[in-house]
Amino acid sequence: xxxxxxxxxxxxxxxxxxxxxxxxxxxxxxxxxxxxxxxxxxxxxxxxxxxxxxxxxxxxxxxxxxxxxxxxxxxxxxxxxxxxxxxxxxxxxxxxxxxxxxxxxxxxxxxxxxxxxxxxxxxxxxxxxxxxxxxxxxxxxxxxxxxxxxxxxxxxxxxxxxxxxxxxxxxxxxxxxxxxxxxxxxxxxxxxxxxxxxxxxxxxxxxxxxxxxxxxxxxxxxxxxxxxxxxxxxxxxxxxxxxxxxxxxxxxxxxxxxxxxxxxxxxxxxxxxxxxxxxxxxxxxxxxxxxxxxxxxxxxxxxxxxxxxxxxxxxxxxxxxxx
Amino acid sequence: xxxxxxxxxxxxxxxxxxxxxxxxxxxxxxxxxxxxxxxxxxxxxxxxxxxxxxxxxxxxxxxxxxxxxxxxxxxxxxxxxxxxxxxxxxxxxxxxxxxxxxxxxxxxxxxxxxxxxxxxxxxxxxxxxxxxxxxxxxxxxxxxxxxxxxxxxxxxxxxxxxxxxxxxxxxxxxxxxxxxxxxxxxxxxxxxxxxxxxxxxxxxxxxxxxxxxxxxxxxxxxxxxxxxxxxxxxxxxxxxxxxxxxxxxxxxxxxxxxxxxxxxxxxxxxxxxxxxxxxxxx
Numbered sequence: 001x002x003x004x005x006x007x008x009x010x011x012x013x014x015x016x017x018x019x020x021x022x023x024x025x026x027x028x029x030x031x032x033x034x035x036x037x038x039x040x041x042x043x044x045x046x047x048x049x050x051x052x053x054x055x056x057x058x059x060x061x062x063x064x065x066x067x068x069x070x071x072x073x074x075x076x077x078x079x080x081x082x083x084x085x086x087x088x089x090x091x092x093x094x095x096x097x098x099x100x101x102x103x104x105x106x107x108x109x110x111x112x113x114x115x116x117x118x119x120x121x122x123x124x125x126x127x128x129x130x131x132x133x134x135x136x137x138x139x140x141x142x143x144x145x146x147x148x149x150x151x152x153x154x155x156x157x158x159x160x161x162x163x164x165x166x167x168x169x170x171x172x173x174x175x176x177x178x179x180x181x182x183x184x185x186x187x188x189x190x191x192x193x194x195x196x197x198x199x200x201x202x203x204x205x206x207x208x209x210x211x212x213x214x215x216x217x218x219x220x221x222x223x224x225x226x227x228x229x230x231x232x233x234x235x236x237x238x239x240x241x242x243x244x245x246x247x248x249x250x251x252x253x254x255x256x257x258x259x260x261x262x263x264x265x266x267x268x269x270x271x272x273x274x275x276x277x278x279x280x281x282x283x284x285x286x287x288x289x290x291x292x293x294x295x296x297x298x299x300x301x302x303x304x305x306x307x308x309x310x311x312x313x314x315x316x317x318x319x320x321x322x323x
Numbered sequence: 324x325x326x327x328x329x330x331x332x333x334x335x336x337x338x339x340x341x342x343x344x345x346x347x348x349x350x351x352x353x354x355x356x357x358x359x360x361x362x363x364x365x366x367x368x369x370x371x372x373x374x375x376x377x378x379x380x381x382x383x384x385x386x387x388x389x390x391x392x393x394x395x396x397x398x399x400x401x402x403x404x405x406x407x408x409x410x411x412x413x414x415x416x417x418x419x420x421x422x423x424x425x426x427x428x429x430x431x432x433x434x435x436x437x438x439x440x441x442x443x444x445x446x447x448x449x450x451x452x453x454x455x456x457x458x459x460x461x462x463x464x465x466x467x468x469x470x471x472x473x474x475x476x477x478x479x480x481x482x483x484x485x486x487x488x489x490x491x492x493x494x495x496x497x498x499x500x501x502x503x504x505x506x507x508x509x510x511x512x513x514x515x516x517x518x519x520x521x522x523x524x525x526x527x528x529x530x531x532x533x534x535x536x537x538x539x540x541x542x543x544x545x546x547x548x549x550x551x552x553x554x555x556x557x558x559x560x561x562x563x564x565x566x567x568x569x570x571x572x573x574x575x576x577x578x579x580x581x582x583x584x585x586x587x588x589x590x591x592x593x594x595x596x597x598x599x600x601x602x603x604x605x
Contacts, residue, residue, distance in 0.1 A: 066444045089446035098437035104372035105365055113365045116358050117446045119350055
């Protein structure tokens with residue numbers, strides 16, 4: 001996070017290349033802090049992913065950026081404007097988590113209705129092609145499968161040809177195939193020079209799509225950077241093995257960054273796998289089932305949130321407010 | 324968040340900078356009107372395809388009129404005939420169902436299950452949502468009334484001057500408003516699961532006590548006194564005066580009462596709306 005972008009003339013002189021900006025934003029629901037002094041930018045042509053467990057504050061951030069909630073502290077700008085202003089709204093599309101959509105409206109009717117909200121909507125055939133819903137236009141929404149419904153919600157989000165798109169956990173409940181197709185569509189959207197904020201708790205998803213990842217834990221950004229940087233910021237390798245040593249004994253070995261018990265053995269995170277392994281074999285001759293893997297984003301994410309969580313244990317975890 | 328990778332992305336962007344950097348995007352008056360029209364059309368299509376909505380709102384008034392209005396349709400009642408009198412009663416019965424359920428259940432469900440939030444995130448003008456429900460309720464009421472009146476003329480021997488038909492229709496269509504306001508208040512206070520029950524609890528006893536089932540003059544004195552505090556009573560008196568012709572001073576009282584109810588329910592709805600804003604938008 002560069003702070004210099006916030007000095008001198010903010011917010012009037014927000015550079016146009018910034019699509020959305022949160023600056024020192026906090027949001028409380030009663031006593032519970034949903035977001036705590038969060039700042040970030042989404043720039044043109046960039047996909048930023050908010051990554052975090054349920055209740056980390058992802059949906060709250062999206063709501064604030066959409067003007068559906070007001071922050072208790074800090075400022076939010078969408079294209080330099082208040083998120084609630086019509087000017088901002090007409091350049092934004094959103095795919096939110098919604099429990100129920102009117103089911104007795106046809107797909108075509110849903111899309112045509114949302115298209116007319118925007119000054120320059122995409123033509124229906126283009127929307128159909130970009131979201132892969134051909135053949136579904138005349139079906140009632142209620143007749144669609146889960147994956148098809150998600151596609152239609154995606155179509156409603158992009159039908160106004162927005163410059164900035166919010167996707168709040170868009171692939172929840174989709175099978176692997178549908179998810180990959182969806183990713184292709186999101187990538188195509190970003191390649192057209194648009195910006196996206198994607199919230200997800202699928203780490204693989206953030207890794208596959210994001211230019212920038214912000215890891216959110218209990219309303220605070222605990223790590224940020226490119227997927228590669230996030231992965232590099234934690235221990236590089238994971239050693240799995242079975243050993244007689246206790247977790248505490250393992251923790252004191254030089255080079256070990258963290259240890260946890262796992263089914264059938266332990267899992268050791270380290271940046272110096274060779275050193276740790278040599279020491280391990282020297283201390284415990286019974287070590288077996290050794291396996292060394294590069295830390296995936298999953299481990300990196302767990303490591304970051306756990307590390308931060310240790311310092312924040314007294315902070316109340318907040319249930320993500322269901323819409 | 325500034326990195327060389329992003330700059331590369333920006334350069335690769337195919338969208339022309341002019342569009343990106345332009346400021347406010349305005350909507351023409353014509354486009355705004357089109358939104359209102361499309362919103363109302365969508366709302367109408369959504370309800371029209373819901374048997375759970377169409378049957379009680381359109382078929383029930385016709386069915387009750389057939390059951391109770393046809394057998395003694397020519398008999399005199401309160402300055403008119405049974406056949407004509409019951410057109411007003413069951414017409415109002417239908418109008419209440421149409422508007423109370425569209426707003427009460429519609430708003431509670433759409434608010435409670437996230438759809439309203441999707442709408443609010445979009446650039447739809449905020450009032451279009453409510454205007455669409457009012458327009459839909461009036462159109463639905465008009466359809467129901469035309470069917471009911473046709474039945475009354477053909478089988479119920481209802482005869483009145485053309486202007487009386489117009490006056491009756493107009494009164495009943497405007498009658499959508501107090502019940503829309505009442506529904507709105509329910510919609511902002513009730514959850515998606517409790518709203519249908521609450522609407523029914525309001526709808527049926529209120530209709531009975533106002534004399535929509537059994538004419539008010541045959542109801543016990545106590546009920547007649549309670550009826551003074553119920554909007555359907557005032558609407559039905561106003562409607563009956565359209566059938567009988569002429570405009571009495573009592574009609575002004577009924578109009579004032581209906582306006583009062585509408586404002587009261589709107590104020591109640593506004594409290595619920597603010598409470599809801601505090602929850603989701605605070």
